[in-house]
Amino acid sequence: MNVKNIIGLGTAAIGRPLYINIKQKDSSSKFSRQQFTDQAVQVLDRAYERGIRYFDTAPGYGIAEEILMDWLLTKNDPSIEVATKWGYTYVANFDPTAVVHEIKEHSLTRLKEQWRTSKNLFPFLHTYQIHSATLETGVLNNQEVIAFLGEIKKQHDIQIGLTTTGASQVEVIKKALDVAYEGTPLFEVFQCTFNILDQTLLTVAPKLRKQGRKLIIKEAMANGRIFPSNRFPHYELLHKTLERMANQHNVGIDAIALQFCAASVSPDWVLSGASRVAHIDENLLANNVALGQEQLSELSKHGTSPEAYWKERSALPWN
Numbered sequence: 001m002n003v004k005n006i007i008g009l010g011t012a013a014i015g016r017p018l019y020i021n022i023k024q025k026d027s028s029s030k031f032s033r034q035q036f037t038d039q040a041v042q043v044l045d046r047a048y049e050r051g052i053r054y055f056d057t058a059p060g061y062g063i064a065e066e067i068l069m070d071w072l073l074t075k076n077d078p079s080i081e082v083a084t085k086w087g088y089t090y091v092a093n094f095d096p097t098a099v100v101h102e103i104k105e106h107s108l109t110r111l112k113e114q115w116r117t118s119k120n121l122f123p124f125l126h127t128y129q130i131h132s133a134t135l136e137t138g139v140l141n142n143q144e145v146i147a148f149l150g151e152i153k154k155q156h157d158i159q160i161g162l163t164t165t166g167a168s169q170v171e172v173i174k175k176a177l178d179v180a181y182e183g184t185p186l187f188e189v190f191q192c193t194f195n196i197l198d199q200t201l202l203t204v205a206p207k208l209r210k211q212g213r214k215l216i217i218k219e220a221m222a223n224g225r226i227f228p229s230n231r232f233p234h235y236e237l238l239h240k241t242l243e244r245m246a247n248q249h250n251v252g253i254d255a256i257a258l259q260f261c262a263a264s265v266s267p268d269w270v271l272s273g274a275s276r277v278a279h280i281d282e283n284l285l286a287n288n289v290a291l292g293q294e295q296l297s298e299l300s301k302h303g304t305s306p307e308a309y310w311k312e313r314s315a316l317p318w319n
């Protein structure tokens with residue numbers, strides 16, 4: 001039987017050594033760019049070998065775009081789809097003691113500058129996204145930015161999208177649905193946060209589907225918070241439930257969490273944030289899990305308020 005793959009690969013964790021998540025592996029050893037790149041290529045190779053064809057990247061992910069561009073030169077496969085973004089610049093220079101890791105700037109100048117590099121991802125580039133669109137940056141009201149993105153879409157025949165983060169993501173999505181360029185809706189791809197703890201997307205996902213917009217899920221494992229840990233005793237019941245289901249289906253907790261996202265909002269892809277080969281294999285087991293309605297309802301009871309979810313996320317360290 002052919003199993004449909006629901007997993008795409010996000011490259012945030014393979015492009016920079018530090019990232020916001022609950023790191024289970026020690027990351028204090030000295031950074032070697034060569035070793036880091038080799039490991040990233042191994043992850044890309046494994047993902048490809050196992051059938052993953054959707055890759056998400058960004059200039060804000062350190063050297064992820066560069067690694068991906070080099071790796072793509074070894075591929076002659078038109079079924080590969082790459083999505084990248086603009087709006088964040090990586091500034092930590094692989095320094096484990098860096099205080100500032102990235103700078104967000106939703107200006108036309110930054111857009112033009114990052115586009116110049118990112119367009120080298122053609123012919124694999126399918127989607128160009130605003131990285132973390134929020135109401136605060138005013139990016140959805142910036143007519144110069146909207147026009148530039150509209151022209152990219154026309155000239156290069158690619159999809160324009162945005163990624164959403166934070167307690168107001170639903171508000172941002174609703175606003176983005178109404179943004180048009182020359183009478184046509186601008187945004188075709190919505191990369192949004194959804195997981196067992198943050199289920200706010202449920203209120204707008206049916207509308208996205210109905211309007212034929214693409215939906216990509218990120219942060220499916222809540223930055224690692226779904227895994228048992230002393231740091232989050234308030235999720236003990238969820239962790240026990242996940243362990244029980246994982247045992248029943250003979251997979252890891254990650255596979256249950258990824259399949260929960262797929263079954264709940266029917267996205268085009270759920271992103272895996274794997275930074276090592278073993279996690280690719282484990283994450284892909286999500287494809288083989290069939291969660292029943294009872295299991296889905298049991299998991300969905302663990303949703304938290306968006307305010308609590310994002311407050312906790314913003315307190316997570318870069319590690």
Ligand SMILES: NC(=O)c1ccc[n+]([C@@H]2O[C@H](COP(=O)([O-])OP(=O)(O)OC[C@H]3O[C@@H](n4cnc5c(N)ncnc54)[C@H](OP(=O)(O)O)[C@@H]3O)[C@@H](O)[C@H]2O)c1
Nearest residue numbers: 010011012021022023024163218219220221224272273282
């Ligand atoms: N647009 C945005 O603003 C934005 C924000 C976040 C993410 N993204 C995209 O989404 C992608 C996915 O990243 P994510 O943050 O959503 O990551 P994620 O996949 O939700 O979570 C990664 C966490 O899960 C852990 N993990 C994964 N598989 C595991 C396994 N089999 N066993 C144990 N632990 C496992 C990782 O552990 P380790 O730390 O040990 O690896 C890490 O702590 C990113 O690469 C990026 O492309 C976009």
